[in-house]
Amino acid sequence: MDISKLSKSITPSGTMAISNKARQLKEQGKPVIGFGAGEPDFPTPSYVIKDVQIAAEDPANHKYSPVAGLNILREEIARTTGLYSGFDVNPEHVLVSNGGKHAILTTFMSVLDPGDEVLIPSPYWTTYPEAVKIAGGNPIIVDTEFEDDFKINVQQLDELKTEKTKILVWVSPSNPTGVVYSKDEAETIYNWAFENDIWILSDELYEHLVYEGETSPSPAQYDKDLTNTIVINGVAKAYSMTGWRVGWIIANSEVINMAKKVQSHATSNVANVSQIAAYSALKNGLDETNKMKESFNRRRIFAIDAFNNVENVNLIKSQGAFYLFPDISFYCKNNVISGVSNSIDFCNWLLDEYYIAFVPGEVFGKNGFLRCSYALSDKDLNEGLNRFSKAIKEIK
Ligand SMILES: Cc1ncc(COP(=O)(O)O)c(C=O)c1O
Secondary structure, eight states, rough: OOOOOOGOOOOOOTTHHHHHHHHHHHHHTOOOOOOOOOOOSSSOHHHHHHHHHEEEEEEESSSSTTTTTTTHHHHHHHHHHHHSSOOOHHHHHHHEHHHHHHHHHHHHHOOOOOOOOOEEEESTTHHHHHHHHHTTTTTEEOOGGGGGGOOHHHHHHHHHHTTTTEEEEEEOOOTTTTOOOOOHHHHHHOOOOTTOOOOOEEETTTTOOOOOOOOOOOGGTTTTTTTSEEEEETTTTTTTOGGOOEEEEEEEEHHHHHHHHHHHTOOOOOHHHHHHHHHHHHHHHHHHHHHHHHHHHHHHHHHHHHHHEEEEEEEEOBBBBBBEEOOGGGGTTTTTTTOOHHHHHHHHHHHHHEEEEEEEGGGOOOOEEEEOOOOOHHHHHHHHHHHHHHHHHOOO
16 A cells, blocks of 8 residues: 655654664763754753643643633733734734644645745755645755855845745744844845745744844834734743743734644644643743853853864854854865765764764755754763864874
């Protein structure tokens, strides 16, 4: 019996292979240090846990609740978005999903028709193209260069635009590069999308994690009726709540009503206690986020310095999220390291020989690079980057 044609084009989450191998080595007792994690290494704030314990006792939370989310959470999302992201939100225009990831898939399923094209800047977070394919669309990759700080420009977008182009994916700060577009740069891209009547799916999961320079304003600041803009956000990264699985879509009524229909047949409401957890996180402000941010920034500066001191490794300035994306292409060529001809080989070599696990650039559409998450303890960061430097020095 056949299964779907989609099975031939879809790939599993690309970080799997290296993290499985890292786990196996750890189980064998090897001192593996992982730079792969896309999640903060801090606990969820203690007030969230306390509020959840109370919520778990409340029988109302043991039952189905509205698909779009609990009213108190939707209202709190609207309030805090107004406060932090600088645009007014009607709580009716919020749909709470099982994480930002689910919000993105639901958006594609709500907006795309078969064959519609979605422009995705590369290097990209590995889920975007796969989610587009699952929803029946075609991912169109907008390749960017190290020399341009991995930023897209209008000329490229013009060249790739067709009558089928429906959505532009926008994420600043970016996973995997940590790049943040300036206000001017962002506005130029937004205007292009508005003029061409193309949706912007603005993934704002990392909005609170910008360490220097200008922050990109949300496109919703310029598109108050959300005619062209769909905002995705969640509590995973900013409040260290990856496991609670709460994200959301902010969009106009037409999109939200369709997304509600899709979600009503997929998952119904997000677990009520998780929604209370997200409500508690938002209600209590950004103090805990800012403490984490301080640690991330210290580690970012340390890691940038460490990579800059390694021969033939190059970095762009990553100003946000918790990732660096060093260029290691020198070591993937000309047999510099025996048996290494791409960044997958390079990452395997680092893991096999030095027990340090990075995610190869291929996972994000870019050979010759690796993604380094600095969301790990200062001690591990220090030890892991020392091993990286040693590895390069020991190449014969
Ligand atoms: C850019 C980006 N968007 C969305 C997500 C999804 O986050 P979650 O589903 O955990 O809320 C991630 C997680 O890695 C991400 O990096």
